Amino acid sequence: MKRNEILDKLKEILLSADAGSSAVIDSVTEDTHLLNDLGLSSVNMLYLMIATEEVFQIRFDDVGVGEFPTVGDVVSYIEGKLS
């Protein structure tokens, strides 16, 4: 799966979780900061990790939510897991 496909799926997760308006989610890029730009709390991040596991059929290692400051970091992690 390519990085832009992963990003699109992540946007879908964010949209279904109501993490912001569709305009905000559409403007999400790999540089978008999850905490500062989208205003996600640690619980929201955890939710995102659970949803990501379900959608991509992967399992996160024992990592903290702070290890994914940007959307790009999440994309890289998923890409690594899928490969």
Next chain:
Amino acid sequence: MNEPQKAKLFSLRCFVMDFIRVSGALPGLLWLRPKIRYASKKAKKRIRGGALVISNHTSFVDPGYTMFVFWYRRQYFVCHKAFMETKAGPFFHAAGCLIPIDADNFNIGSFRAITDSLKAGKVVTLFPEGHVNGGEMMEFKSGMVLISMQSKRPIVPVYLKPRKHWCSRLKAVVGEPVDITALCGGMPAFSKIEEITRLLREREAELEELAKKL
């Protein structure tokens, strides 16, 4: 399936934890003289299987108090990682009573440890305010909703009335179990999680009102 664990009062597998429970029971009963009220008949039913107990956090001995409220079950307590740096932390951790979490950088491994315990039919207790309050109940953190939702186990709210004097009685009110899975229905939006968190805070406030009559 929410299968209950065998209701043994003492088990060699949980030797240290059970030793604390059994040896501390009589002195604790004499000292605290627990007075427990139930919000309804449904609340009076004993917890069977896994359940997430939530309580207000008035003092550092609250875990001990909740052990008297649900004396018939072993309890596992979610605690802040910083507690592990105290003298008591490693002792209770070795006894198998604690599930430490890093509140500043919440770890998915800790989250799984909690949900796995609940799925295994254990009773896990956490204090959703995050830390000891200064007398007035604070806002709840929403992690408990996610835990309950993922483990598909109910949340049992309990209110512990702050003890004014070292020899005053322990007074607590137990509320009805809240089935989060029924409230959420799949993966809810962030706003729904916040809404359920507020609902649980309201339930706790109702129990606080009942506790005033104790």
